[in-house]
Amino acid sequence: xxxxxxxxxxxxxxxxxxxxxxxxxxxxxxxxxPAFAMLTVGDLRLVLVxxxxxxxxxxxxxxxxxxxxxxxxxxxxFMLEVxxxxxxxxxxxAAGVVFxxxxxxxxxxxxxxxxxxxxxxxxxxEPIRPEARLQGA
Amino acid sequence: xxxxxxxxxxxxxxxxxxxPRFAAGLLRQIAAATGDSADPAAGGADPAAxxxxxxxxxxxxxxxxxxxxxxxxxxxxxxxxxxxxxxxxYRGGLRLLLSVSGVPGAGAPLPDGSVPRxxxxxxxxxxxxxxxxxxxxxxAAGVRVxxxxxxxVxxxxxxxxxxxxxxxxxxExxxxxxxxx
Numbered sequence: 436x437x438x439x440x441x442x443x444x445x446x447x448x449x450x451x452x453x454x455x456x457x458x459x460x461x462x463x464x465x466x467x468x469p470a471f472a473m474l475t476v477g478d479l480r481l482v483l484v485x486x487x488x489x490x491x492x493x494x495x496x497x498x499x500x501x502x503x504x505x506x507x508x509x510x511x512x513f514m515l516e517v518x519x520x521x522x523x524x525x526x527x528x529a530a531g532v533v534f535x536x537x538x539x540x541x542x543x544x545x546x547x548x549x550x551x552x553x554x555x556x557x558x559x560x561e562p563i564r565p566e567a568r569l570q571g572a
Numbered sequence: 573x574x575x576x577x578x579x580x581x582x583x584x585x586x587x588x589x590x591x592p593r594f595a596a597g598l599l600r601q602i603a604a605a606t607g608d609s610a611d612p613a614a615g616g617a618d619p620a621a622x623x624x625x626x627x628x629x630x631x632x633x634x635x636x637x638x639x640x641x642x643x644x645x646x647x648x649x650x651x652x653x654x655x656x657x658x659x660x661x662y663r664g665g666l667r668l669l670l671s672v673s674g675v676p677g678a679g680a681p682l683p684d685g686s687v688p689r690x691x692x693x694x695x696x697x698x699x700x701x702x703x704x705x706x707x708x709x710x711x712a713a714g715v716r717v718x719x720x721x722x723x724x725v726x727x728x729x730x731x732x733x734x735x736x737x738x739x740x741x742x743x744e745x746x747x748x749x750x751x752x753x
Contacts, residue, residue, distance in 0.1 A: 438666070439626040439628075439666040439696070440696070441696055441697065442697055442741060444694060477626065482697070493725055494722050494724025494725070494728075495724060495729060497722070499718060499719055500720070508692055509691055510689055510691075511628070511629065511630045511631060511690075511691075511692055513626060513627065516627075536683060542654070546678070
């Protein structure tokens with residue numbers, strides 16, 4: 436069913452599974468290796484991988500040819516639409532989830548960034564204009 | 573035969589891709605909104621009542637260059653451009669938002685002064701049918717390849733960079749490998 440795939444690098448796959456499942460409603464599709472899991476929500480498939488050594492069979496998180504290791508973090512992120520951003524943020528904050536910023540109102544949506552246990556950003560947004568909704572154009 | 577006098581007024585017909593996955597997603601959302609809960613994901617997850625058409629935001633240095641890369645090299649379609657800081661592209665079911673670092677909006681500095689910027693290792697994954705040929709064609713076109721094609725458990729994969737240094741992962745399922753869902 437998933438049509439879109441995003442790969443996030445995490446330090447601890449089990450902790451990441453718990454975060455995305457318990458706080459954001461993802462379902463675990465498979466977790467065949469300690470360094471690899473596949474979760475889904477709606478049409479999004481989230482592939483969680485921990486960095487592995489060069490000889491590891493899992494190819495997605497091996498070091499680069501120059502030896503550079505893949506790490507969590509950065510600013511690029513997937514986004515989840517919520518119907519009530521204040522309520523969602525309050526609930527997540529009460530659950531101890533780390534916020535990178537406060538709710539900001541942009542042109543098309545109110546948005547806020549949370550972090551998974553490895554420090555990867557996830558953006559939550561509530562559209563304030565109809566064209567920002569996840570319906571295509 | 574005389575030409576139709578209205579021919580001069582006719583506009584060229586531009587083919588429009590109906591984006592069937594978007595249409596299907598929209599129908600599911602309508603069904604969910606009208607109480608006909610066809611999509612369990614739409615209403616089940618609290619606090620995030622999640623919807624279809626996954627969205628990813630990438631930070632870029634230059635909007636026009638990024639749009640040219642994603643549309644010209646990777647088959648994205650331009651949906652909305654709000655220069656100088658923002659664009660919305662589509663490819664299949666994926667909505668890709670491009671935000672320019674330092675520009676008001678998503679690219680604005682955070683309260684602690686940090687500025688969202690391109691880079692990192694998290695990435696979108698695009699499936700292709702001939703990964704070796706695709707990577708070679710991209711390389712020939714001047715696209716930077718960070719990791720060449722290598723075989724994993726179920727897929728072959730490669731990492732390319734957009735003009736800002738953001739990663740895009742290309743995958744091709746291994747022979748005999750089929751999605752279970």
